[in-house]
Amino acid sequence: MNAVLFYSTLGIYFVATVAYLAYLIKPRETLGQASRWLITAGFLLHCAFTLDRYLEAGRTPITNLHESLSFFSLSIVGVFIIIERKYKVFILGSFVTPVALILMLVSTIFPTAITPLNPALKSKWLAVHTTVAFFGYATFAVAFGAAIMYLIQEHFLKSKKLGAMYQKLPSLDKLDDINYRCLTFGFPLLTLAIISGAIWAETAWGTYWSWDPKETWSLITWFVYAALLHGRLTTGWRGKKAAILAIIGFFVLLFTFIGVNLLLPGLHSAQSLDFLARTKKSSFPIWKPIVSHPDFPDGN
Numbered sequence: 001m002n003a004v005l006f007y008s009t010l011g012i013y014f015v016a017t018v019a020y021l022a023y024l025i026k027p028r029e030t031l032g033q034a035s036r037w038l039i040t041a042g043f044l045l046h047c048a049f050t051l052d053r054y055l056e057a058g059r060t061p062i063t064n065l066h067e068s069l070s071f072f073s074l075s076i077v078g079v080f081i082i083i084e085r086k087y088k089v090f091i092l093g094s095f096v097t098p099v100a101l102i103l104m105l106v107s108t109i110f111p112t113a114i115t116p117l118n119p120a121l122k123s124k125w126l127a128v129h130t131t132v133a134f135f136g137y138a139t140f141a142v143a144f145g146a147a148i149m150y151l152i153q154e155h156f157l158k159s160k161k162l163g164a165m166y167q168k169l170p171s172l173d174k175l176d177d178i179n180y181r182c183l184t185f186g187f188p189l190l191t192l193a194i195i196s197g198a199i200w201a202e203t204a205w206g207t208y209w210s211w212d213p214k215e216t217w218s219l220i221t222w223f224v225y226a227a228l229l230h231g232r233l234t235t236g237w238r239g240k241k242a243a244i245l246a247i248i249g250f251f252v253l254l255f256t257f258i259g260v261n262l263l264l265p266g267l268h269s270a271q272s273l274d275f276l277a278r279t280k281k282s283s284f285p286i287w288k289p290i291v292s293h294p295d296f297p298d299g300n
Contacts, residue, residue, distance in 0.1 A: 001052060002056060005045060006070070010104050012039075012041055013073075016038035019035040020097050021094055023090055023093070023094060036081075042077065050070070057117075060127040065110040066107045066108075069104070069106055069107035070104060070107045071130075072138070072257070075134040075135050076099060076103070076137075079141070080100070091168055092142070092146065125197075128196050129196040129197050132189050133189070133197075136186045136187070136188075136190040137186075137190075138186075140182065140190075140246070143178070143250070144250035146178040146246075147175075147242075147246040148247065150243040151243050152169065153169045153175065154243075176243075183232070187226070191222065194222060197215075214260050214261070217255065227245070228249060
């Protein structure tokens with residue numbers, strides 16, 4: 001049942017993404033409405049999949065790369081639906097839903113089996129820490145989509161080549177406002193995620209911070225978005241500069257979320273490194289599984 005729900009969700013996300021991309025080419029109201037209904041149906045089915053896995057596992061399903069990538073995708077779609085309805089910009093889906101779809105596709109390459117939870121991870125902080133982090137990440141993903149749109153629209157204005165694409169995209173002010181609103185919502189969530197992770201680490205391991213690669217890159221990600229928020233609030237950073245930093249921040253975030261687990265061995269990398277050891281058949285010590293750490297253990 002769990003597999004059926006997962007692949008049904010994946011299928012609907014694919015169709016919804018195609019519909020949004022078609023809307024980008026021919027922005028018709030009926031196509032926009034159809035895209036909205038498709039992505040909403042996919043989101044509800046994705047919620048059903050997550051709930052089913054929660055009931056089967058008896059824990060929050062965010063403890064390995066398959067689950068965490070799926071939950072990240074779910075969070076992005078959920079935040080996007082809220083933003084899209086608030087600002088009434090169907091075309092934003094043309095730049096955001098592909099990200100959610102790609103994350104779902106990537107999640108399929110990792111083991112899907114439900115494994116026993118490390119005793120150190122059996123804590124109320126698991127759900128709090130990871131859920132807050134993912135919704136913070138999701139708002140930055142939507143900001144990333146809006147930033148891409150902003151740079152495209154600004155290019156058309158500066159080049160004075162106001163073609164068909166220019167007519168389809170929202171105004172620069174609206175795109176900048178979406179970017180700013182996502183930042184002001186996502187940054188406090190990211191801050192809370194780091195604080196809750198530190199508290200969880202102290203209760204489980206006796207230390208708030210160990211400078212594990214994941215912790216270090218989480219802090220780097222925090223500083224990138226802190227700089228962007230500070231710039232907007234104090235020096236009036238807007239427009240192109242804010243859009244570029246939102247894009248850079250999201251790539252740093254992706255490296256923190258996925259790249260660190262796969263490239264930098266540490267306390268958070270147990271299942272991801274074990275997976276690479278099996279798939280790459282590596283004999284190097286770097287690929288040996290390492291005990292999980294409570295702060296984003298396997299891909300969060």
